[in-house]
Amino acid sequence: MRRVVYTAVALATVLLLSLTGCSNDPPNPNPRASAPLTAVPLDLPRYMGTWYIIANIPYFAERDMVGSRAEWKLRPDGKIDDSYYGRKKSFDAPEKHYQFLDTPVPGKEGGEWSVQLFWPVHVTQLTLYVDPDYHYTILGYPGKNLGWIFSRERDMSDDTYRALLGRLDAMGYDTSRFRRVPQRPDQLGKAGFSSPGDKD
Template identity: 70%
Template sequence: MSSPRNPNPRAANELKLAPSVDLPRYMGRWYIIANIPYFAEKDFVGSYAEWKLRDDGKIDDSYYAHKNSFDAPLKHYQFTDSVVPGSNNADWSVRIFWPIYASQKTLYVDDDYQYTIIGYSDRKLGWIFARSPNISDAKYRELLGRLDEMGYDTSRFRRVPQTPDQIGKPGFHSPGEKD
């Protein structure tokens, strides 16, 4: 299934990485506030990532989430990331499993390292992360505005439920829902 055409007039512009990422400050837990739904994260709630800088310079990338319900067991997936040389730590190569790699591009991180936006050059995938599992609607709209400026079709983003009461609310992923 192909993605719908991106109506954003800035979609053809080059996607720019964050100017630089301070890796030690970037490490730790990041909650997935929103993303463009896709098969690998479909039906997950309470999703978060934990990044840990290793002594060899690589990054341990742990993904945690519950499938369909907060009552479901917490699933854990482990990846290994490497910083792409010359990217000021903003572009990572993620080893999904050998020999499959994906790119993880940090497009924005705020000065306090509380919010970050990660995406792909084709803008078919994107994520909003925060240090806290819940953010204000105003902050969410601000981050969507940044994605819009970057040429993303922000209508495709859905919030990831981080608490049981968010399941089924407008604008959130609905586990079990057909694409």
């Protein structure tokens, strides 16, 4: 039993180090790297639903995933059921599902969530941008070592993608670290997209 507890603590520590930037992340060359991130206010009921993961900074938990998406559902208690879906390496692979519980932080107008990865591990997630029509959104973590671009649709034009990267650059992110997530088989291997087996 003690060994199980130690293993769980070790895994939680590794996960937290990875998510909070205390790992081997490269230096951020953006001149605005030290500027703090600010969450935007949200209409939470409107923000709920399905969001496709268009791009992210690759990290161990989502590396090699294709066709990934998040589904958020607002609960009567004000918390959010957060479901992640994706396929490992191939669109023919079975779909994986991970479940989290998010709590909007009081006083942050819905834009900052405390995400329970598993008990008792929580991380802070910020909504950094959402367009007026709630078609696109950008999420990040305070350390800027992780970031995501989401869309209501599987496809995003190159112009829209570049515009959202421009917003991330203005926030102080190293946008060279972002890779697009394949949402269709014909995107595998294309320039700018993650490919199964990539290290970064």
